[in-house]
Amino acid sequence: MHIFFATDGSESARFALANILALPWPYPVHVTLLTVLDIPHPPFTSLTPAARRAYGAAMATLRRDALDKAQEVIADVRRALEPHVQSVAARIHEGSPGPLIVETAMACRGDLVVVGCRGLGAIKRFFLGSASTYVARSGHCSVLLAKRPPSGERRFLLALDGSAHARAALQWLADLDLSPEDWIQVVTVAESPKASPGEQVMERQRAKARALPGRCDAGASAEEDVLAEAMQRLGTRRMRVTVTARRGHAASEVLAAASEFGAQWLVLGAKGQQSPPDSALGAVAGKVISHALCSTVVVRP
Numbered sequence: 001m002h003i004f005f006a007t008d009g010s011e012s013a014r015f016a017l018a019n020i021l022a023l024p025w026p027y028p029v030h031v032t033l034l035t036v037l038d039i040p041h042p043p044f045t046s047l048t049p050a051a052r053r054a055y056g057a058a059m060a061t062l063r064r065d066a067l068d069k070a071q072e073v074i075a076d077v078r079r080a081l082e083p084h085v086q087s088v089a090a091r092i093h094e095g096s097p098g099p100l101i102v103e104t105a106m107a108c109r110g111d112l113v114v115v116g117c118r119g120l121g122a123i124k125r126f127f128l129g130s131a132s133t134y135v136a137r138s139g140h141c142s143v144l145l146a147k148r149p150p151s152g153e154r155r156f157l158l159a160l161d162g163s164a165h166a167r168a169a170l171q172w173l174a175d176l177d178l179s180p181e182d183w184i185q186v187v188t189v190a191e192s193p194k195a196s197p198g199e200q201v202m203e204r205q206r207a208k209a210r211a212l213p214g215r216c217d218a219g220a221s222a223e224e225d226v227l228a229e230a231m232q233r234l235g236t237r238r239m240r241v242t243v244t245a246r247r248g249h250a251a252s253e254v255l256a257a258a259s260e261f262g263a264q265w266l267v268l269g270a271k272g273q274q275s276p277p278d279s280a281l282g283a284v285a286g287k288v289i290s291h292a293l294c295s296t297v298v299v300r301p
Contacts, residue, residue: 001027001028001029001111001112002030002031002032002108002109002110003020003025003029003031003085003112003114004031004032004101004105004108004110004111004113004114004141005017005020005031005032005033005077005113005114006033006034006036006113006115006135007033007034007035007074008036008073008116009069009072009073009076011116012117012146012147013073013115014116014149015116015117015147015149016114016144016146017077018146018149018150019114019146019149019265019295020081021081021084022149022150023154023265024176024179025176026176026177027177028085028086029084029085030085030086030087030088030089031087031088032088032091032110033074033077033078033088033089034093034100034104034105035073035074035090035092036092036095036096036100037070037092037094038094038095038096067092074090091104097130097131097134098130098131098133098134098138099134099138101113101115101135102135102138102139102140105139106140110141111142112142112144113139113142113143113144114143114144115132115144115145116132116145117132117146117147132145136281136298138280139280139298139300140300141300142168142172142270142297142299142300143297144295144298145289145295145298146295147292147294147296148294148295150295151264152264153182153264154265155184155185155261155262155263155265156173156182156184156185156264156265157185157187157254157258157261157263157267158170158173158184158187158230158268159189159257159267159268159269159288160186160187160188160229160230160268160269161189161226161250161269161272161273162188162225162226162273163271163273163275164269164301165269165271165282165299165300166226166269166272167269167301168299168300169267169269170230170234172267172297172299174233178239179238179239180238180240181239182239182240183239183240184234184239184240185243185257185263186227186231186241186242186244187243187245187246187254188223188226188244188245188246189245189247189248189249189253189254190222190246190247191247191248191250227243227245244257250272250284251284251287251288251291254284254288255287255288255292258292258293264294264295265294265296265297266288266295266297267296267299268284268288268297268299269282269298269299270282270285270298270299270300272284281298285298
């Protein structure tokens with residue numbers, strides 16, 4: 001497993017580090033760290049030589065301070081990771097964070113990009129920042145969007161729809177070195193016409209009651225087949241696995257299921273069966289990652 005971790009030393013970057021340390025990755029684990037120097041270049045129009053020298057000196061100081069801070073961030077993260085992984089490499093680049101993260105992760109052949117959902121100066125913790133949005137929508141590999149540090153038992157909500165990306169999400173989760181204390185809830189959603197708020201509540205209560213080990217007795221046969229495949233892949237493992245079929249709007253039901261389950265991580269494919277073939281991120285995945293309150297893993301084959 002090659003993890004590509006983009007960090008800026010912010011609170012959400014520390015959440016991302018906590019996620020890396022908490023998940024049971026398949027051996028061996030190699031991590032590449034990236035810190036991006038996003039240095040502003042304000043326009044300068046003065047022709048006065050003294051003013052030009054002052055401007056140049058100010059920009060040099062700004063860049064030097066940013067580089068010093070980046071080196072401190074890299075050193076701190078390296079110290080935290082090295083006892084737990086096989087190797088840690090580090091890079092510092094200057095440019096626009098989103099494109100640089102995607103391009104450098106591709107160059108390094110990362111299996112998974114890990115980013116915090118907000119950078120320095122964030123106001124709304126659970127809404128994606130510009131860099132994490134770019135990475136989620138433009139990345140060519142799987143992405144973990146860290147929204148909070150994990151605590152308590154490891155609970156994974158796995159959303160499946162029978163697509164190739166969903167099967168990749170199932171494989172991603174199956175590859176983790178999970179323990180008997182870990183818990184996976186598998187959910188699939190049969191799309192239905194828009195129901196009234198009361199009908200939605202009743203359906204969610206029925207879905208919650210159906211979330212029993214090995215049961216997939218709800219929904220249409222296509223949903224049953226998806227859940228049966230998940231149980232076949234995960235049922236022989238040591239951890240707890242429960243399944244549930246829901247009916248309604250896919251993104252809304254997945255978000256509701258994650259909330260009811262108390263998921264630490266929500267795992268889903270980047271694209272569903274109905275997504276346009278040329279899109280990098282499906283509509284359902286886009287809504288889920290924007291509104292989920294837990295950390296989210298977007299898996300690409």
